[in-house]
Amino acid sequence: MSRNQLVQTTTSDGLYLHGYYSPTSDKKVAFLHIHGFEGNFYENNFVHVLADTLEKANIPFLSANTRGNASDQDFNTVQGKYKRIGARNEQLEEAHLDISAWMKLLIKEGYKTIVLQGHSLGTIKVIRYLFEGKYKNKVNKLILLAPFDKKALMDISGRKDIKGLLKKARLKVKQGKGDELITKEFEDIKLCYKTFISWYKQDDFGRMFEFCSPNYDFPILQQIKIPTKIIVGSKDEYFHLSNPKNPQEALDLMLKRIPQSEGEIIKGAVHSYKPYENIMAREVRKFVKQ
Numbered sequence: 001m002s003r004n005q006l007v008q009t010t011t012s013d014g015l016y017l018h019g020y021y022s023p024t025s026d027k028k029v030a031f032l033h034i035h036g037f038e039g040n041f042y043e044n045n046f047v048h049v050l051a052d053t054l055e056k057a058n059i060p061f062l063s064a065n066t067r068g069n070a071s072d073q074d075f076n077t078v079q080g081k082y083k084r085i086g087a088r089n090e091q092l093e094e095a096h097l098d099i100s101a102w103m104k105l106l107i108k109e110g111y112k113t114i115v116l117q118g119h120s121l122g123t124i125k126v127i128r129y130l131f132e133g134k135y136k137n138k139v140n141k142l143i144l145l146a147p148f149d150k151k152a153l154m155d156i157s158g159r160k161d162i163k164g165l166l167k168k169a170r171l172k173v174k175q176g177k178g179d180e181l182i183t184k185e186f187e188d189i190k191l192c193y194k195t196f197i198s199w200y201k202q203d204d205f206g207r208m209f210e211f212c213s214p215n216y217d218f219p220i221l222q223q224i225k226i227p228t229k230i231i232v233g234s235k236d237e238y239f240h241l242s243n244p245k246n247p248q249e250a251l252d253l254m255l256k257r258i259p260q261s262e263g264e265i266i267k268g269a270v271h272s273y274k275p276y277e278n279i280m281a282r283e284v285r286k287f288v289k290q
Helices: 045-056 092-108 121-132 150-156 162-174 193-200 247-257 277-289
Strands: 005-010 016-022 029-034 061-064 074-076 082-084 113-119 139-145 228-233 261-266
Touching: 005 092, 016 045, 016 074, 016 092, 029 045, 029 092, 029 121, 045 061, 045 277, 061 092, 092 113, 092 121, 092 193, 113 121, 121 139, 139 277, 150 193, 162 193, 228 247, 228 277, 247 261, 261 277
Parallel strands: 029 061, 029 113, 113 139, 139 228, 228 261
Antiparallel strands: 005 016, 016 061, 074 082
8 A cells, every 4th residue: 555545444244434544664563543432533633643743753553433433424334235323323342343444454454563542432442442352462552542431421410320321221222212312311412322321331341431430440451461551631621520630540540450551641631632732642652662
C-alpha cells in the first residue's frame, strides 16, 4: 500500500468498515486507534494531531471506524444489503469483531506487534479485546485515552437503581422490543434497550471503570499484563464524575491495579484534550518508542 490513504476492511460477520492508514517501511510495530461513542476515525482534532506526530516519528498509524460509528448508521455488508447499527444499537460484546478486522489488515501488512489505543468508550473496547480478541496476542502495548465511569454518570443523574433498570430493559428485550430506544427513565443518551444492557450489565467488563465504587477491586484491570499508558485531562467531563476535582484519585485506582502501567494528567485538558492535543500526542509517541 502507498502512504496515507483511506482503507476498507471486512469483519467476520460481513460489515465493511473504513479508516485512515499511514504505513511505513518499519514493520516492527503498528499503531491502531479506536474511537469513542458516536465517533469516527477522523472527527476529533486530536486524531489529526496524533496522526501527524506519529507519522513524523515513522510510526505506522491506523485510525479505524467501528460498528459504533455515528449515532444511527447503515453499514454496507458483503451480502449486498444494509445493516443498521451505530452507537445507539452497538453491542460491546461484538467490538472484538471490528478490532480483529483491523488487526488482520495490519498483520497482513507485515507488522509483528500492535499498539492498541482506545478513546472514551473505545477504552472499554480495547480492554475487552485483550480477553476476547482473535489476535490479542499481537497486542504488545495498550493506551487508554479518557476512560469514563458510566455508573457515576448514572448516579449523579439520580438513576442509582441500575439493577432495577436492567431488569426492565431485559423485559423489553424478552417482549421483542430490544431494538427500540430507551425512555428518559433509563438514560439521557439515546440507546436501544439491548445497548443499554450491554453498557450497564453488572459483570466485571461492565464495571471496569467504576471509580465511584472505591471498594471494588477491578479484576479486569488486574489481568492486563502488557505495558499500559493512561492519559486524561484534568478537566475531563467524564473521567471521575464522583470526584471531578481530583482526577488523580481515579487514575491512582487504575495504576494500582494494572501491573505495568503509567499515567499522565494533562492540566487544563478536557475529554477531547482541547486545547492540549499536542501534549497528549507527545505522551503517546514517547510511550510507543519506549
